[in-house]
Amino acid sequence: MRIQVKDFMSTPVTTAIGEDSVHDIRTLMKEKGIHAIPIISYTNDKLKVEITIRGIVTATDLNKVVHENTTIDDVMTSSNVYVVHVDSSAQAAAKMMLRYNVHHLVVMEEGDIKGMISSLDFVKLVAEHSLG
Template identity: 25%
Template sequence: MNEPISIMMQKLISTVDMDDSVEEVEAKLRINNVSAVPVIEGKTGAVIGIISARDLLRFHAEKRDPAALLAWEICSYRPIEVSSDTPVSEVAKLMVTHGMHHIVVTDNKLVKGIVSSFDFVKRFIHDD
């Protein structure tokens, strides 16, 4: 478990800009078949938050219009970020300690991927 998280992270397929509508966010999650997506600040590419399926469930429970709200209005701010060379064991500890299901992988402040609790399940099933 001392291997770098880059060996099991999902290479980033998609991010959303903080000014994308929630409707656009939902479409990207569906199209890419993922359960979370980092929210970035358009000019710098810096991660400002993350939107997960859980965030969207909470949003829909409030019966709000997905075309009328922007990603920055519903995202979870300041997600945990690790570099691609962070050991797998350290990422696992962060997830458990903070009760997180997704961690964003960045190098030089640019998004490289995302790792989810499901990625850990897949890894251990394949290691048997």
């Protein structure tokens, strides 16, 4: 049985914009019980809203910040945001996380954010499936 990303990704995805404050994002993460949020921007064409992933902010990023009014633009990681397709295999996603030494992947399909995968999602996957 080939396990695909869509079989174990976390949904729905909470997103934020760069102008949000560290305080607001800390509160949001605590309320939702999440540890990473994609930072997006969007353009609203009359025919379609186009979303661009500008970065990702993690609980680790926020732990480095002292001032609550700092904007997420100032603390987000913008160079190491990795994306995987919903139909990718769990193995391909795991290899990507290992190769780039990241704990979160954004799951996309046709330009839309469909989910997130974290290291914890892989732990849950192993716990739920018999390995031998």
